[in-house]
Amino acid sequence: VTVPHPKRDFPIGTLRSIYRQAGWKWR
Numbered sequence: 001v002t003v004p005h006p007k008r009d010f011p012i013g014t015l016r017s018i019y020r021q022a023g024w025k026w027r
Contacts, residue, residue, distance in 0.1 A: 019025075
């Protein structure tokens, strides 16, 4: 996952993707 702008707001889809890759439970 490339993050050119970490301070930039992440789309909900990106956040969910990261959570899934991390193996965390989404909500």
